[in-house]
Amino acid sequence: MADELTLTSTLNKAFVPVTSTQQLVYALIEVKPNEVVSQSRMSLNFGFVLDHSGSMRGAKIDRLKDAVSLALSKMAPDDLVSVTIFSDSAEVIAGGGPLADKRGNLNNRVQRIRAGGGTQMSRGLSLGLREVYRQFAAERVNQVLLLTDGQTYGDEAQCLRLAKEAGEHSIPIQALGLGDDWNEKLLDEIGRLSGGDSDLVESPDEIVPLFTQTVERSQRSVVRNAQMILRLVSGVVPRQVWQVTPHINNLGYTPIGEHDVQVPLGDLDAEEGKALLVELLLPPRQPGRYRIAQAEVMYDLPLQSIVGARTRSDVIISYTTDAVQAEQYNAGIMNLIEKVTAYKLQTRALAEAEMGNIQGATQKLRAAATRLLELGETDLAEAANLEAANLEQSGQMSSSGTKKLRYQTRKLTQKLPEL
Known part of the structure; x- marks a missing residue:
């Protein structure tokens, strides 16, 4: 059995009362890399796609340039980096390549970005994704960081098509919306279709820490293509599966047989991993200790050249006639x-x-x-x-x-x- 990940299962209550009806319990399933894996860092193929339309004037564009410069300082010399800017047109101001070859020149180009024009996000996404596609490498984290502060005009369908293609090529888009005037449904869908995420940047001062966090999180994505199979004992019914860390998300599940369900986990953070909250309906049972499910996580570790590793954890509960035990909660x-x-x-x-x-x-x-x-x-x-x-x-x-x-x-x- 693989030991690169630690998989634990804990119930909201260790004891349930003996009854004649179904009962709801919650299982917290946590998966984290071990100490050795948690020290690993992935090389990047990272593309910035940045809105520099007229609404970005002032503090927004100033903080954006600061954020890119600081994010670059967190990267390794052999990381591949590209920078694309867009308004109602788009330009690649730094094509994809090793950071060591361009760090000084790249910072100068970033500092020369000026705000102006309208907003057509698809133009920037198309050019930015092309740079990451061109340098794609399975042993790297291939990712796009998108920031916009406004509504894109007339090209929403094109943005979604590009996001879908990015997802099919394993290039997640982390989509950040700055301020109030942007389409959250569009950015959410861009994140979802690409296998990435979306988030709110409430003020210009938040751009710098969010860019830095995104880069550092990408470097920690050492566990890839993770998925969980939850094997349920007959009579146990799944209701919902929620991701609870690193943030809340309704993952849902796919039935794969009479008693098994599959839950996609994607990439795992080297330090934090992921935690799921699974809602289960239990059937009536006589007093005793029972296994109600087994969680199995399959995953890849590119840095260790490991593909399809597995780890398992049983979910155990006790049925009791002791009312005091049945009232104890985690x-x-x-x-x-x-x-x-x-x-x-x-x-x-x-x-x-x-x-x-x-x-x-x-x-x-x-x-x-x-x-x-x-x-x-x-x-x-x-x-x-x-x-x-x-x-x-x-x-x-x-x-x-x-x-x-x-x-x-x-x-x-x-x-x-x-x-």
């Missing part, structure tokens, strides 16, 4: 459940608002605000209550509030509680 996992619930409530509220169900959206936003307050997230709770008030008064949510709730509630679990 506080850390219950805290995670509360955070996922808050995320689900605001997600459903946004969906209700889009469908015109103002009353339903308002109720869910206020429920989310209550949960967030209980979690100590006062800023997000205030945002949820403010958007509920906006809905009641005008029938609409603000662009800034919508984005804040959509993206910040994803990050409620970024620091996993101690179990």
Whole structure:
């Protein structure tokens, strides 16, 4: 059995009561690289695709240039780097190649970027992806970092086609939206189709740390193509599978037989790994200790030339007639459940608002605000209550509030509680 990854399974309660009906339990499944693997770093084939349209004037373009310069300083000399800028046209100001050959010249070119023009994102994406395609190498992390602060005009379908092609070629796009005036649905879909992600940059001062974090996270993507098979005992029914670290995401699952389900994990961070929260319905049982599932994770380690390695962990629970035992809960996992619930409530509220169900959206936003307050997230709770008030008064949510709730509630679990 492979030992490059540590796979552990912990239930929200170790004991359930003996009953005649189904019961819901939550399994926290954590997968992390071992100490040796966690010290590894991947070489990069990294493309910056940067909006320099007129709306980027001032602090935005200044902080963007600072962010690129600092991100470059975090890279190794043999990392491959390209920089593409776009407005209503696009230009590759640095073609893909080793950073060692261009560091000084590249920084000078970045500092000469000026803001102006409209926004056509597909032009920049097309040129930027071409540079990464041209240098593609399986032993590197091949990735595009996209930043925009505005709506792209008339080329959304082309952007999505490019994102889909990037995903098919294993080139994820990390899409960052700066400020309030950008299309979050488009960036979310670009991230999803490419196998990447999307995020909110609330202010120009946040560009620098987010660029640095993206580069460092890419360097730590040492476990590739991970997927989990959850083998369930007869009678155990899966309901939902949530990623809880590095951020909250509804992963869903694919049935692969009568009792097995498959969950894609993608690349794993060398230090943090990933944690999943799996909702399971248990059948009635007599008192005793039972295995209810087995988690198996398959993965590749390019730096070690390992393909298709596997590791397993059993999920064990006890049925009891002792009422005191049955009332004992794992506080850390219950805290995670509360955070996922808050995320689900605001997600459903946004969906209700889009469908015109103002009353339903308002109720869910206020429920989310209550949960967030209980979690100590006062800023997000205030945002949820403010958007509920906006809905009641005008029938609409603000662009800034919508984005804040959509993206910040994803990050409620970024620091996993101690179990």
